Amino acid sequence: MAIGNLLSESGNSDFENDDSSTINNVVNRSIKRGKKGDSSTISREMAMDVHVEAERKRREKLNHRFYALRSVVPYVSKMDKASLLGDAVTYINELKAKIKNLESKLIEPQKKHILMEQHDSHSASSTIVTEQYGANNKSLFSSNGARNGMEIEVKIIGSEGVIRVQSMDMNYPCTRLMNAMKELKFQIYHASISSVKDLLLQDIVIRVPEEFLNEEMLKSAIISKLSVIEN
């Protein structure tokens, strides 16, 4: 599958194909405007370009979610998105009805209940679970930006590199760092993450690509990637 796409030009339906990141299509997708006002519109065009790219990303994400939804809804009548959504709604309602049914069936027989079976998860309210999920959020240290003092140390030994990061354990610095590793396409040999109190320590051993000639280059590449990744 997927031979090089010379003259691809459209095509590209949404089949799954999965990795959008890897081979990444740097294809001549940027034919766009041949000519334009030549005055000071260059920054304009660049901004446009990033906009186009962002929108493309968004579409891709949405389509992945559609596919994921399709994989959990057992029978989807047709292939189009509207039908999928409709079937998902009816399916959810079916599941809910079924649960209600089961619960009522379960509560009814009051005799000789053996209903312990949940030793360790007493967890108060052994009654029906109801309502999913924490939903505690609200405050939830979200908020983007907020560089939480990351200290980065880099060491190169032969073809291997050691990245050592120490930071506040907020906003999932490990997720952020892993995203950076992915975007930099570093091959990871080993990683170890430890949380101690409100500090998070991360050690990662990678294979250093040849284009990074010294530790400083490697470190600044990581830092700039980190600063770009949204959390």
Place this chain on the structure above:
Amino acid sequence: MAIGNLLSESGNSDFENDDSSTINNVVNRSIKRGKKGDSSTISREMAMDVHVEAERKRREKLNHRFYALRSVVPYVSKMDKASLLGDAVTYINELKAKIKNLESKLIEPQKKHILMEQHDSHSASSTIVTEQYGANNKSLFSSNGARNGMEIEVKIIGSEGVIRVQSMDMNYPCTRLMNAMKELKFQIYHASISSVKDLLLQDIVIRVPEEFLNEEMLKSAIISKLSVIEN
């Protein structure tokens, strides 16, 4: 947000009617082409117009379905469509797990034994998933779309959980897993990642939120998150 649509100065009063069902559509849609060649392009323009209208109809329908979905999914983290789809998938998987749980609880009528179906460790507690893309599966339950042959094992000990994942080292499964941890808001105590040949082994120790009553729930939550995360 005030209303737009200042009475459009008529001109051609083509039966546009619009019938917009839902809320206001603010847009001032009918500016379109001001003037054009009047020769033989009229049919062209009419055809175009009907196309535009049809597409508008389609979009309206889709949005209506989105709204319907939103009304059956109890808690949607954010307001945007992608989050809605993702949460719908998660919710469906939770419902499935819940049903499974209730059913197993129900099929156990008069066993005088305390046959601890919880301690035994069979009970699918630490089963292995190895699934590859839904759609081919058939059974109603356990339709989790784990990607590139991820084998997931989950163990709960007290308030801590151990997640052990083995997969092909392609497409940065560690990044994906970390993203899942973040989205599930799990607090990470420790993590260890090792690459051996083309296999990637990941062990993560987390604090298990109370709402996860057993290993099965925890595992299916992780799987469904994984299936939603695009890489």
Place this chain on the structure above:
DNA sequence: CGAAACACGTGAGAC
């Protein structure tokens, strides 16, 4: 100002 999310019009492919 950028970044994110959306709706829109339009070209293209399927049947």
Place this chain on the structure above:
DNA sequence: TGTCTCACGTGTTTC
């Protein structure tokens, strides 16, 4: 032949 569905680039709005 139209009709349906989709992806794309773009304008606009919100924070």
